[in-house]
Amino acid sequence: MSIQVRNLRKAFGSFVALDNVSLDVPGGELVALLGPSGSGKTTLLRIIAGLEPADAGAIHFHGEDATDQPVRERQVGFVFQHYALFRHMSVFENVAFGLRVRPRKVRPSEAEIRDIVMGLLHLVQLDVLADRRPSELSGGQRQRVALARALAVKPKVLLLDEPFGALDAKVRKELRRWLRRLHEEVHVTSVFVTHDQEEALEVSDRVVIMNEGRIEQSGTPEEVYDRPATPFVYGFLGDVNLFHGRIHAGRVSIGESELPAPEWADAEDQPGIAYVRTYEVNLGPAASGASSMEAIIRHVRAFGPLVRLELDLVDGGSTVEAHIPRTQFNSLALSKGHRVYLSPANVRVFAQPS
Amino acid sequence: MASIAVSRPATTAPRAVTRATGESRAVRWTLIVVALSFLAFTLLLPLALVFQQAFAKGLSAYLDAVKEPDTLSAASLTLLIASIAVPVNLVFGVAAAWSITKFDFPGKNLLITLIDLPFAVSPVISGMIFVLLFGAQGWLGPWLLDHDIKIIFAVPGIVLATTFVTAPFVARELIPLMQEQGTEEEEAAIVLGAGGWQTFFRVTLPNIKWGLLYGLILCNARAMGEFGAVSVVSGHIRGETNTLPLHVEILYNEYAFAASFAVASVLTLLALVTLALKTLVEWQQRRSASQGAADNEAGSSERIAA
Numbered sequence: 325m326s327i328q329v330r331n332l333r334k335a336f337g338s339f340v341a342l343d344n345v346s347l348d349v350p351g352g353e354l355v356a357l358l359g360p361s362g363s364g365k366t367t368l369l370r371i372i373a374g375l376e377p378a379d380a381g382a383i384h385f386h387g388e389d390a391t392d393q394p395v396r397e398r399q400v401g402f403v404f405q406h407y408a409l410f411r412h413m414s415v416f417e418n419v420a421f422g423l424r425v426r427p428r429k430v431r432p433s434e435a436e437i438r439d440i441v442m443g444l445l446h447l448v449q450l451d452v453l454a455d456r457r458p459s460e461l462s463g464g465q466r467q468r469v470a471l472a473r474a475l476a477v478k479p480k481v482l483l484l485d486e487p488f489g490a491l492d493a494k495v496r497k498e499l500r501r502w503l504r505r506l507h508e509e510v511h512v513t514s515v516f517v518t519h520d521q522e523e524a525l526e527v528s529d530r531v532v533i534m535n536e537g538r539i540e541q542s543g544t545p546e547e548v549y550d551r552p553a554t555p556f557v558y559g560f561l562g563d564v565n566l567f568h569g570r571i572h573a574g575r576v577s578i579g580e581s582e583l584p585a586p587e588w589a590d591a592e593d594q595p596g597i598a599y600v601r602t603y604e605v606n607l608g609p610a611a612s613g614a615s616s617m618e619a620i621i622r623h624v625r626a627f628g629p630l631v632r633l634e635l636d637l638v639d640g641g642s643t644v645e646a647h648i649p650r651t652q653f654n655s656l657a658l659s660k661g662h663r664v665y666l667s668p669a670n671v672r673v674f675a676q677p678s
Numbered sequence: 679m680a681s682i683a684v685s686r687p688a689t690t691a692p693r694a695v696t697r698a699t700g701e702s703r704a705v706r707w708t709l710i711v712v713a714l715s716f717l718a719f720t721l722l723l724p725l726a727l728v729f730q731q732a733f734a735k736g737l738s739a740y741l742d743a744v745k746e747p748d749t750l751s752a753a754s755l756t757l758l759i760a761s762i763a764v765p766v767n768l769v770f771g772v773a774a775a776w777s778i779t780k781f782d783f784p785g786k787n788l789l790i791t792l793i794d795l796p797f798a799v800s801p802v803i804s805g806m807i808f809v810l811l812f813g814a815q816g817w818l819g820p821w822l823l824d825h826d827i828k829i830i831f832a833v834p835g836i837v838l839a840t841t842f843v844t845a846p847f848v849a850r851e852l853i854p855l856m857q858e859q860g861t862e863e864e865e866a867a868i869v870l871g872a873g874g875w876q877t878f879f880r881v882t883l884p885n886i887k888w889g890l891l892y893g894l895i896l897c898n899a900r901a902m903g904e905f906g907a908v909s910v911v912s913g914h915i916r917g918e919t920n921t922l923p924l925h926v927e928i929l930y931n932e933y934a935f936a937a938s939f940a941v942a943s944v945l946t947l948l949a950l951v952t953l954a955l956k957t958l959v960e961w962q963q964r965r966s967a968s969q970g971a972a973d974n975e976a977g978s979s980e981r982i983a984a
Contacts, residue, residue, distance in 0.1 A: 373864055374869075396873065402869040408862035408866040421867065425871055425876045470866075474869075477871060535928065
């Protein structure tokens, strides 16, 4: 079941939460809405669910207009950040709730409900805890109950609002992988909201990056990470260095050095910013062409497979961060205070916003 | 105060501890004695006196006073009033608390303030309001007279005054509780396909039931015991518009002390039952609240065997 979002607008008072947002989620995909807090991602999810009305725009489920459909008829599964389990019901009754509130004609029999619920609890590996109250479960277990409860009504789409946000780092990582496997098993179209870039990149088929009520970029994790469409996406995904310079005829000059900027072939001396990933800064003992910049190592953090270096540019004095493999670090025999030459690779240049 | 005196020794030298605790013990006992003797004189002694006076002329006189037709009629009127006022305030209280905590609407703050109005004004004024509205010289008086509807000095007036005076109990109990619980569980229920009533009866009501019961018990106690507002609107017609509290006063003014205290003891028993119920409900509420707290705290350190 695919989801189409068309020109959605939503404002809370003077704060614009969504500004003309359009989005397509193909059926069966697991899509992450990624962005900082206040970027509108949760609002978008709640409007898709029907928990929040949009000011303008439309929502279609599999081509059918669902914009004015009440929440209870939309057949969506929603997982809340703080679980929102019914605290006075057992785990079993929580999962059975969506089946029990159906009109008598379409309500499954008691035996069917039992089969469905126990099947789902088995799927989330909580069948032995069916009689417990939510208060007797850990955070990770509660979120799995919430997921089973959402799946019990056979939703057309599954929506998850920061599903792992309230859990600690370790449980988070495990639940993340587990959600990925679960999605491969049930294959329901799923949208989840997160502010954790690692979570979004690791779990989803597609990442939608939002900022200030707009979609900045949408694509596979590889696409958005390797080819960020906007400076915001560059800064939001992974560590990045910024070099301020001037763009002219396909080249950007930063201090004494020059870097290629082929997409700016027609530019005539305008201010620009070059973005370089920290792991794409090459270091060497001597200058190697026009792109080289002289720098002094200010700080070294040598743990793990990557050595993190902080360098001060001799020309201009700004700080650059470089992550290089430990083997390279060892063969260059670098240490604090050394003079090195760095040359950025895969530079992406954006015009400086005036 | 006591807690300050107790906590101080922990930070001082060992010798000071013994002296400090010695002093604090004295302070503690003084405070306890003061509090308990105040309670004894103002609460326990009158309570004992009520029963002593009630049985002053023996058990049979007590039973006669309680079985007297005017007393029985006052008791049944009191029960009738409570059986109308309490359900009305149950509905009003839940509706008010629901709308205040689950929705945003213009005039919300005004409503929160207005709910407290009956507590803020003297009960006599509450009664006067209805006399001014529905009395013979009142605003709607002539119209009511034309249509032969009696409100003041009749049962409807007593019901109105009692309902007004007891209006805040349920709502005030529920608003903080429902504010704390938020709307997520209701949202979850609606997403799962539940209708409005299903959501209310299956999700909201079970979550607020102890707070609701607590509010109802207090509301009921006040509805049966209200004197001031009811006294203004009732007219004290024996066997017709006399409630138990009014009947106690009438008997007392007629120097029928034993009978007066016998009726008073019935009301006092009601108060004791209310207190016992209230304690029980509070205990239940604490239990479910501590469960809720465990809900929020419980570790997320569980690992998945997947």
